[in-house]
Amino acid sequence: xxxxxxxxxxxxxxxxxxxxxxxxxxxxxxxxxxxxxxxxxxxxxxxxxxxxxxxxxxxxxxxxxxxxxxxxxxxxxxxxxxxxxxxxxxxxxxxxxxxxxxxxxxxxxxxxxxxxxxxxxxxxxxxxxxxxxxxxxxxxxxxxxxxxxxxxxxxxxxxxxxxxxxxxxxxxxxxxxxxxxxxxxxxxxxxxxxxxxxxxxxxxxxxxxxxxxxxxxxxxxxxxxxxxxxxxxxxxxxxxxxxxxxxxxxxxxx
Amino acid sequence: xxxxxxxxxxxxxxxxxxxxxxxxxxxxxxxxxxxxxxxxxxxxxxxxxxxxxxxxxxxxxxxxxxxxxxxxxxxxxxxxxxxxxxxxxxxxxxxxxxxxxxxxxxxxxxxxxxxxxxxxxxxxxxxxxxxxxxxxxxxxxxxxxxxxxxxxxxxxxxxxxxxxxxxxxxxxxxxxxxxxxxxxxxxxxxxxxxxxxxxxxxxxxxxxxxxxxxxxxxxxxxxxxxxxxxxxxxxxxxxxxxxxxxxxxxxxxxxxxxxxxxxxxxxxxxxxxxxxxxxxxxxxxxxxxxxxxxxxxxxxxxxxxxxxxxxxxxxxxxxxxxxxxxxxxxxxxxxxxxxxxxxxxxxxxxxxxxxxxxxxxxxxxxxxxxxxxxxxxxxxxxxxxxxxxxxxxxxxxxx
Numbered sequence: 001x002x003x004x005x006x007x008x009x010x011x012x013x014x015x016x017x018x019x020x021x022x023x024x025x026x027x028x029x030x031x032x033x034x035x036x037x038x039x040x041x042x043x044x045x046x047x048x049x050x051x052x053x054x055x056x057x058x059x060x061x062x063x064x065x066x067x068x069x070x071x072x073x074x075x076x077x078x079x080x081x082x083x084x085x086x087x088x089x090x091x092x093x094x095x096x097x098x099x100x101x102x103x104x105x106x107x108x109x110x111x112x113x114x115x116x117x118x119x120x121x122x123x124x125x126x127x128x129x130x131x132x133x134x135x136x137x138x139x140x141x142x143x144x145x146x147x148x149x150x151x152x153x154x155x156x157x158x159x160x161x162x163x164x165x166x167x168x169x170x171x172x173x174x175x176x177x178x179x180x181x182x183x184x185x186x187x188x189x190x191x192x193x194x195x196x197x198x199x200x201x202x203x204x205x206x207x208x209x210x211x212x213x214x215x216x217x218x219x220x221x222x223x224x225x226x227x228x229x230x231x232x233x234x235x236x237x238x239x240x241x242x243x244x245x246x247x248x249x250x251x252x253x254x
Numbered sequence: 255x256x257x258x259x260x261x262x263x264x265x266x267x268x269x270x271x272x273x274x275x276x277x278x279x280x281x282x283x284x285x286x287x288x289x290x291x292x293x294x295x296x297x298x299x300x301x302x303x304x305x306x307x308x309x310x311x312x313x314x315x316x317x318x319x320x321x322x323x324x325x326x327x328x329x330x331x332x333x334x335x336x337x338x339x340x341x342x343x344x345x346x347x348x349x350x351x352x353x354x355x356x357x358x359x360x361x362x363x364x365x366x367x368x369x370x371x372x373x374x375x376x377x378x379x380x381x382x383x384x385x386x387x388x389x390x391x392x393x394x395x396x397x398x399x400x401x402x403x404x405x406x407x408x409x410x411x412x413x414x415x416x417x418x419x420x421x422x423x424x425x426x427x428x429x430x431x432x433x434x435x436x437x438x439x440x441x442x443x444x445x446x447x448x449x450x451x452x453x454x455x456x457x458x459x460x461x462x463x464x465x466x467x468x469x470x471x472x473x474x475x476x477x478x479x480x481x482x483x484x485x486x487x488x489x490x491x492x493x494x495x496x497x498x499x500x501x502x503x504x505x506x507x508x509x510x511x512x513x514x515x516x517x518x519x520x521x522x523x524x525x526x527x528x529x530x531x532x533x534x535x536x537x538x539x540x541x542x543x544x545x546x547x548x549x550x551x552x553x554x555x556x557x558x559x560x561x562x563x564x565x566x567x568x569x570x571x572x573x574x575x576x577x578x579x580x581x582x583x584x585x586x587x588x589x590x591x592x593x594x595x596x597x598x599x600x601x602x603x604x605x606x607x608x609x610x611x612x613x614x615x616x617x618x619x620x621x622x623x624x625x626x627x628x629x630x631x632x633x634x635x636x637x638x639x640x641x642x643x644x645x646x647x648x649x650x651x652x653x
Contacts, residue, residue: 050494076496090487101484104477105496113505115478118257122477165496
């Protein structure tokens with residue numbers, strides 16, 4: 001039984017069957033990649049996991065509890081953090097403030113009316129945020145306005161924000177999309193380091209085969225809304241069905 | 255000091271000093287001189303300056319921090335005013351219960367309006383708040399006449415019950431007071447040609463404004479204030495970070511509604527009458543102008559904006575043609591007429607034109623409002639140091 005169990009999930013948008021009958025089990029503390037050509041339903045599946053969409057059929061459970069019908073913030077409080085395709089950070093706030101907000105969410109829950117004490121008096125939060133910035137090698141950028149950083153740094157910050165909540169499952173939606181090669185490799189190294197050093201499960205949706213084969217322990221191939229095959233990276237590489245669905249991309253990337 | 259950083263304490267002290275010495279600062283010209291009409295140091299105007307300052311400080315907590323643009327805050331000001339005047343009719347002419355009830359009633363009303371309006375964001379939120387305010391205004395004028403006095407409005411009458419006050423002696427009229435100190439009490443100090451007026455009502459309003467300003471600094475610097483800025487910056491990230499943005503925005507809405515109620519209560523304390531026009535949509539628009547003109551999202555901006563607009567409203571609108579003729583009397587006849595014709599549309603009833611042009615200039619050239627203008631000027635003098643200030647990200651106004 002995996003930490004994340006997706007059973008018979010289907011989702012239809014009007015006439016389009018985005019997800020057919022998806023079954024997926026993500027083992028605890030593994031790195032699991034979901035790949036597939038454009039329009040395979042990867043993002044729809046991810047949105048069903050985090051509460052943005054509610055599937056028409058089937059069930060999604062995290063650590064034995066159903067996530068269906070819960071709001072995104074409730075699912076996050078259960079221990080699932082999400083990294084977006086384009087980095088979603090608080091652009092107007094400083095890097096340190098960006099890092100403090102998830103720390104507050106972790107300590108105080110979904111809502112806390114603390115309008116009188118000053119932020120600088122919250123020593124435990126500050127310490128935690130500073131520590132996390134050091135882990136991410138961003139301590140020198142703490143007073144920068146977040147939106148002024150490079151895309152790679154924004155991604156790094158976003159991942160750091162997610163990690164500061166000590167989630168049990170980290171969901172990444174094409175984390176290297178639109179990145180330069182150097183930034184992509186940095187992100188791969190960062191994610192490798194995270195999965196080695198922490199008790200964390202990582203589920204990653206990715207287009208870039210280089211990223212997938214560098215990171216994943218298990219790979220699920222999605223095509224036209226249904227899982228084609230699930231196996232280890234080595235077996236996936238040579239799988240005839242995958243080659244058929246993915247022809248061209250595998251040859252150039254692998 | 256007071257749990258504030260050195261910079262914020264300095265700001266609070268500056269505002270306090272300005273408020274205390276306002277009767278001098280606003281009366282720079284001697285009585286009877288040609289410039290005397292620019293003097294703003296009379297009680298009625300000074301009271302309005304600080305009361306609308308409170309209104310704008312509260313509005314800024316919602317708009318400046320969360321970015322939610324309410325177009326109906328005058329409704330809370332109006333509801334607060336009606337609550338206060340009923341306190342004066344039923345209970346006592348002492349202003350304390352009146353002001354307290356105005357805050358409570360405005361808070362409850364804003365809880366209802368906010369709970370419904372915050373289901374939407376952006377332009378739809380603005381329209382919903384506008385709809386609520388206009389409904390309140392129409393109701394106050396029509397079906398709610400028994401409570402609001404309709405077109406005539408409300409004022410304390412001699413034969414109101416006022417169960418806490420003793421009976422009035424014959425010929426005595428009910429006057430707002432603070433434990434016997436009447437709001438209208440003034441002390442005039444004559445120095446040479448200058449007359450400075452120290453008014454009890456003004457100083458009470460100024461103390462309340464300083465408290466309101468202090469509280470807003472605390473909110474800005476608190477974790478709650480940081481969450482509100484996070485709502486403005488990226489609500490999606492906030493929700494995916496395990497925080498529920500709804501109660502945060504609702505709390506900000508209610509707090510700013512209570513500030514508006516406080517301002518409404520104080521208006522009644524200073525001038526004991528209420529009419530429904532106080533809730534008209536232009537009044538809601540005015541507080542938006544004040545906040546943006548001064549600098550939304552900055553601490554001092556809304557106070558400056560409120561002061562600026564109320565000053566213009568009262569001073570520029572009082573300049574008339576004969577005053578213009580006095581000013582331009584030194585010119586040859588043809589030129590005098592020419593200048594009077596040019597300037598005339600901008601004064602008197604045309605003061606809105608002046609205000610509108612200034613608002614456009616500020617929005618186009620200083621999107622951060624008067625505060626940004628001040629920072630730019632300070633930056634010219636201090637050179638490099640200004641860029642350090644901007645980097646801390648807190649005093650920098652958001653667009």
